[in-house]
Amino acid sequence: MSVIAPTYSVFVAMPELPEVETVMRGMRASLEGHRITSAVARRPDLRWPLPKNLTTILNGRRIESFRRRGKYIFMRLSGGMSMLLHLGMSGRVTLNASDDVTLHEHVTFTTEEGRRFGLIDPRRFGAIDLVPTNEEESHRFVATMGPEPLSPAFTADTLAESLAGRRSPIKAMLLDQRVVAGLGNIYVCEALFRARIHPATPAGSLTKPAIRRLVHAIRAVLTEAIAAGGSSLRDYVQPDGELGYFQHAWRVYGRAGQPCPECSKGKGKEACPGIIKIMQSGRSTFFCPRQQPEPAQS
DNA sequence: AAGCGGCCCTGAAGGC
DNA sequence: TGCCTTCAGGGCCGCT
Numbered sequence: 001m002s003v004i005a006p007t008y009s010v011f012v013a014m015p016e017l018p019e020v021e022t023v024m025r026g027m028r029a030s031l032e033g034h035r036i037t038s039a040v041a042r043r044p045d046l047r048w049p050l051p052k053n054l055t056t057i058l059n060g061r062r063i064e065s066f067r068r069r070g071k072y073i074f075m076r077l078s079g080g081m082s083m084l085l086h087l088g089m090s091g092r093v094t095l096n097a098s099d100d101v102t103l104h105e106h107v108t109f110t111t112e113e114g115r116r117f118g119l120i121d122p123r124r125f126g127a128i129d130l131v132p133t134n135e136e137e138s139h140r141f142v143a144t145m146g147p148e149p150l151s152p153a154f155t156a157d158t159l160a161e162s163l164a165g166r167r168s169p170i171k172a173m174l175l176d177q178r179v180v181a182g183l184g185n186i187y188v189c190e191a192l193f194r195a196r197i198h199p200a201t202p203a204g205s206l207t208k209p210a211i212r213r214l215v216h217a218i219r220a221v222l223t224e225a226i227a228a229g230g231s232s233l234r235d236y237v238q239p240d241g242e243l244g245y246f247q248h249a250w251r252v253y254g255r256a257g258q259p260c261p262e263c264s265k266g267k268g269k270e271a272c273p274g275i276i277k278i279m280q281s282g283r284s285t286f287f288c289p290r291q292q293p294e295p296a297q298s
Numbered sequence: 299a300a301g302c303g304g305c306c307c308t309g310a311a312g313g314c
Numbered sequence: 315t316g317c318c319t320t321c322a323g324g325g326c327c328g329c330t
Contacts, residue, residue: 014323047306047325071324089323090308104308123307125324168301177325185323281302283323 015071015087017149017182017222018246022229023093024073027117028066030095031075034111035062041107047088047127050107057081057130058109069142070181082133084141088125094118146180149218154180156212163203163211170206170214171199171280183218186253187225189286191217193252193262198292199278199285205295224249252286260288 015023039055051057062078073085087093094102096115101108107119107128119126131139146162147153162179163170173179174188183191192199194217197210206214228246251261256277263272272290279285 016324086324088307088325122309123323125307127325166300172301175324282304284321 014089014184014186015091016184016187017068017071018187018225018229020071020073020087020182021068021226023087024066024068026095027073027075027093030115031063031111031117032065033063034113034115036060036077036109037112039107039109042101043106046106046121046124047086048129050128051130054107054128054130055109058083063111069136069148070145070177071184072141074136076133080133082131082136084127084129084131084136084139085119086127086141088121088123088127090121090123091126092120094120144178146176146178149180149182149222154215154219156208156215159215160206160208160211163206166203168203169200169280170197170203171283171285173203174218175283180218182222185283185285186250187218187221189253190221190251193217193287193292194221196291198289198294199280199287201295252288254286256286260291262291263288 036058037060039058041050041055044050058077061081063075064078065076067074067076071086075083075085077083094105095117097118099116102118102120104122105118105120106124108117110116119128127141129139129141137143147158159180163173166173171188171192174183174191175185177183189199191214195210195213197206197214225246228249252275255275257274259269259274260272263269272288275286275288277284277286
C-alpha cells in the first residue's frame with residue numbers, strides 16, 4: 001500500500017506555463033501508476049462539449065504518464081489513449097481531497113489506490129478531450145502551437161523568423177500560441193520588462209539584440225516561476241488553496257502606480273513615473289515607460 | 299491574410 | 315447594506 005499524502009488542492013489564479021507545469025507535476029506525483037475505478041462528469045461541456053464517452057473510456061484505465069505542451073496537460077492512459085486538460089482561466093485541480101463535491105467541480109475520478117481527482121473551473125474556459133496517444137501532436141489544440149519556450153527549439157533565430165514582417169505589437173504576438181507556447185498576459189508583461197522592450201513595439205521592427213534579450217527574459221522568468229510554483233506545491237498542503245509564491249516576484253504585472261523596481265535602484269529614479277497600465281487588444285499591459293521606452297520612429 | 303474586436307463565463311471588487 | 319457595473323482573460327470566431 002502506498003503512502004497517501006495529505007489532502008491538498010493545486011490552485012492557480014491564471015494558469016500559464018509555470019502554473020500548468022506545477023499542476024502537472026502535482027498530478028504526476030499523485031496519480032502516476034494508478035488505475036481509475038470511477039469517473040463522473042457533472043455537465044456535458046466546459047469550453048467545448050466533453051467527449052460523450054469520457055467517463056466510460058477513463059474507467060478501468062491505468063494512468064501511465066504525464067506531459068505538458070504549452071498550457072495543455074496530457075494524461076497518458078493504458079490502451080493508447082490520452083486525456084487532454086486545459087485549465088482555462090479559473091481551472092483548479094484537487095488531489096486526494098475530501099469526498100465532498102466542491103462547487104463547480106465538473107469532473108471527478110477516483111483511483112484504485114485511493115486518490116481522488118477533481119477539476120474545478122467556475123468560468124468553464126477550460127477543456128477536456130480524448131485523443132489516441134500516437135496522435136497527440138495532431139490534435140487541434142496543439143497542432144499549430146509554436147515551440148516550447150524552455151526547449152532548444154526556441155531561439156532568437158526562430159523567434160525572429162516568426163516576427164519578421166509582422167506589424168502587430170510584440171505584446172500581442174507573444175500571446176499568440178503559434179509564435180511561442182504557454183505564455184499568457186502576466187509572463188508576457190514580465191518578460192518584456194526584463195528585456196526592456198516597449199509592449200507596443202511592432203514585432204517585425206525588433207532588432208536582433210532585442211530579440212535575444214527577449215528570448216533570454218522569457219526563459220528566465222518561466223524558469224524562476226516554475227521553481228517558485230514547484231516549491232509552493234511541495235510545501236503547500238492546505239485544503240483551501242493559495243497562489244504560488246511567484247506572484248510576489250511580479251515586477252510590473254498588477255503594479256500600476258507603484259515605483260519601478262529597476263528605476264528605484266539607480267540614479268535618476270525621480271525621472272521614473274512608475275509602472276503604468278495600458279490596454280492592448282482589450283487586455284491590460286503593465287510596463288515601465290523609462291525602462292521600456294517607445295521605439296524610435298523610422 | 300493579417301489584425302483586431304467580440305464573445306463566452308463567473309466571481310471579485312468598486313461605486314453609489 | 316445591497317445592488318449595480320466593471321473587470322479579469324484564453325482562445326475561437328468573424329469581420330474588414
